[in-house]
Amino acid sequence: xxxxxxxxxxxxxxxxxxxxxxxxxxxxxxxxxxxxxxxxxxxxxxxxxxxxxxxxxxxxxxxxxxxxxxxxxxxxxxxxxxxxxxxxxxxxxxxxxxxxxxxxxxxxxxxxxxxxxxxxxxxxxxxxxxxxxxxxxxxxxxxxxxxxxxxxxxxxxxxxxxxxxxxxxxxxxxxxxxxxxxxxxxxxxxxxxxxxxxxxxxxxxxxxxxxxxxxxxxxxxxxxxxxxxxxxxxxxxxxxxxxxxxxxxxxxxxxxxxxxxxxxxxxxxxxxxxxxxxxxxxxxxxxxxxxxxxxxxxxxxxxxxxxxxxxxxxxxxxxxxxxxxxxxxxxxxxxxxxxxxxxxxxxxxxxxxxxxxxxxxxxxxxxxxxxxxxxxxxxxxxxxxxxxxxxxxxxxxxxxxxxxxxxxxxxxxxxxxxxxxxxxxxxxxxxxxxxxxxxxxxxxxxxxxxxx
Numbered sequence: 001x002x003x004x005x006x007x008x009x010x011x012x013x014x015x016x017x018x019x020x021x022x023x024x025x026x027x028x029x030x031x032x033x034x035x036x037x038x039x040x041x042x043x044x045x046x047x048x049x050x051x052x053x054x055x056x057x058x059x060x061x062x063x064x065x066x067x068x069x070x071x072x073x074x075x076x077x078x079x080x081x082x083x084x085x086x087x088x089x090x091x092x093x094x095x096x097x098x099x100x101x102x103x104x105x106x107x108x109x110x111x112x113x114x115x116x117x118x119x120x121x122x123x124x125x126x127x128x129x130x131x132x133x134x135x136x137x138x139x140x141x142x143x144x145x146x147x148x149x150x151x152x153x154x155x156x157x158x159x160x161x162x163x164x165x166x167x168x169x170x171x172x173x174x175x176x177x178x179x180x181x182x183x184x185x186x187x188x189x190x191x192x193x194x195x196x197x198x199x200x201x202x203x204x205x206x207x208x209x210x211x212x213x214x215x216x217x218x219x220x221x222x223x224x225x226x227x228x229x230x231x232x233x234x235x236x237x238x239x240x241x242x243x244x245x246x247x248x249x250x251x252x253x254x255x256x257x258x259x260x261x262x263x264x265x266x267x268x269x270x271x272x273x274x275x276x277x278x279x280x281x282x283x284x285x286x287x288x289x290x291x292x293x294x295x296x297x298x299x300x301x302x303x304x305x306x307x308x309x310x311x312x313x314x315x316x317x318x319x320x321x322x323x324x325x326x327x328x329x330x331x332x333x334x335x336x337x338x339x340x341x342x343x344x345x346x347x348x349x350x351x352x353x354x355x356x357x358x359x360x361x362x363x364x365x366x367x368x369x370x371x372x373x374x375x376x377x378x379x380x381x382x383x384x385x386x387x388x389x390x391x392x393x394x395x396x397x398x399x400x401x402x403x404x405x406x407x408x409x410x411x412x413x414x415x416x417x418x419x420x421x422x423x424x425x426x427x428x429x430x431x432x433x434x435x436x437x438x439x440x441x442x443x444x445x446x447x448x449x450x451x452x
Contacts, residue, residue: 033231034224036198037188038082040089047184047223048079051175058175065091067173069145069152071130073160074177075265077222080155083177084126087153094121100132108140115150123150130154131163138165145171159264179221186216188223189230200234207243215248266297273348274305278313282352289348299340303329306347317357317429324350355429363423370420377417410441412448 039045042052042059051058061067070087072080081097088095096111115123125141127133144150145168152172154160160169180188189212192199215233219226229251233243269288276284292302306325314321324347331343386397401411425435 032228033192033200034227037192037195037227039086042086042090045079045083045086046188047180048083048177051177057173061173062087062090067151068148069154069168069172071154071156071160071164071169071172071174072177073156073158073174075179075221076157077219077224077226078177078179079223080177081126081128084124084153084155088124088126091124092122094118094123095126096123097126097128100127100129100137103127103133105137105140108137112140112144112150115144119149124153125150126153126155128155129157131156131158131160135165138168142167142171157264180223181221182213182216185219185221185223185226186212189216189226192227192230193234200231203234204240205234205237205243206241211243211245211248214245215251218248218252265295269295270297270302270305273302274309277309277348277352278356280352280356282349285348285352286345289344293341293344299332299337299344300329302344303332303347306344306351309351312361313356313358314351314354315357315360315431316434317355317426317431319430321351321354355431357426357428357431359424359426359431366420366422370422380415380417382413383415406448408441408444410444410448412445 042062045052050056053059067087070084072083074080084097085095096115098107098111111123111125115121115125130138141150141152142165145152152168154164154172156163160174164172186209189207190209193205193207193212194201196202215229216226219229233247233251237243237247269292273285273288273292276282276288289302293299303325307322307329310321310325328340328343328347332340335343381395382397382399382401384391384396386392391397401413403409403411405411425431425438427435
């Protein structure tokens with residue numbers, strides 16, 4: 001074996017019975033609490049019961065050791081990498097872990113070549129932050145995944161449907177991990193306080209359930225963040241101390257909500273925001289608005305969503321909705337942060353409590369459908385522009401009845417060669433009046449035609 005191959009073997013291959021490669025390279029004995037408390041078996045894992053209950057697919061795949069490639073998708077601190085390591089331990093496979101942020105094509109080629117040389121090892125390749133690999137790097141995995149030279153376990157915080165190549169996605173089982181509940185995080189924090197071997201038990205610190213629950217609630221389901229915070233707090237107190245609520249204050253002041261612009265949290269939150277207004281819940285809408293603003297969302301993006309909703313979901317049920325939303329958008333540029341937040345809140349509440357109608361939206365969809373499925377109608381001669389000598393000679397505009405010459409501006413003429421029914425007013429807000437008006441105009445048109 002060449003010298004560079006021996007070095008690669010030492011740096012990149014891990015057996016789960018030994019120390020992690022990161023620790024071996026650094027020579028440091030210190031490991032963060034979150035790393036020390038990682039479960040070593042499926043039984044130790046708390047949470048993700050939708051994936052790990054006895055009758056679920058994933059435990060069956062692990063027990064039979066018949067799984068191919070797996071993709072774990074979920075927020076930070078939900079246990080994606082932990083689950084990957086547990087699977088490698090449970091199945092006895094040889095475990096290679098790389099981070100897509102630090103890795104490159106050369107390293108990836110080396111790992112795959114070595115896996116092909118050692119098929120008996122049953123290589124399990126875990127790639128953290130898989131979405132960071134570009135298309136070429138992901139494509140590089142395909143032949144070995146297809147042939148079974150490696151079994152890939154990819155972990156990503158991004159929606160695989162957008163960030164993982166379709167061929168790789170189609171060859172993998174996809175599992176969605178959810179943020180851990182406050183109760184689940186609290187139980188793990190208590191375990192970490194008591195565990196003298198892997199946790200903080202040798203410090204002999206104690207904490208009430210209420211304090212641990214408060215700490216867990218600040219971490220938004222991110223277990224890694226909760227354990228790191230607990231370690232900092234415990235190490236800042238003397239041995240045998242009791243952790244009190246005031247010891248959490250510094251952490252609470254520095255708390256940052258989980259909100260990544262242009263990622264899933266961004267899209268999920270704005271979706272909840274829109275649906276709350278559409279559903280007439282101003283309290284929920286204001287909550288999601290506050291979350292977006294606290295997360296650093298561009299207020300102009302929020303304002304654009306308000307403008308869209310004003311036409312799509314409020315429409316003619318309240319004709320003031322669109323001007324108000326447009327004014328809020330203008331305020332974001334004219335006033336700026338933080339004062340424009342008030343304008344966004346104003347518009348949010350107004351749209352949430354406004355009567356709703358999507359009839360204009362549906363009417364546009366019907367018009368597009370008519371264009372798609374039926375012959376395109378020509379503009380009737382009496383409606384065509386008569387500007388210019390050529391148009392006049394062709395008789396464009398002849399016979400047009402000027403609407404204002406008739407009571408209520410209803411001449412009785414048709415404006416399509418073959419009339420179609422597209423807009424049907426609803427019964428909410430101002431559309432009630434519109435429905436009455438359109439019915440009267442229909443009757444007037446029929447009467448005018450009968451008089452001709």
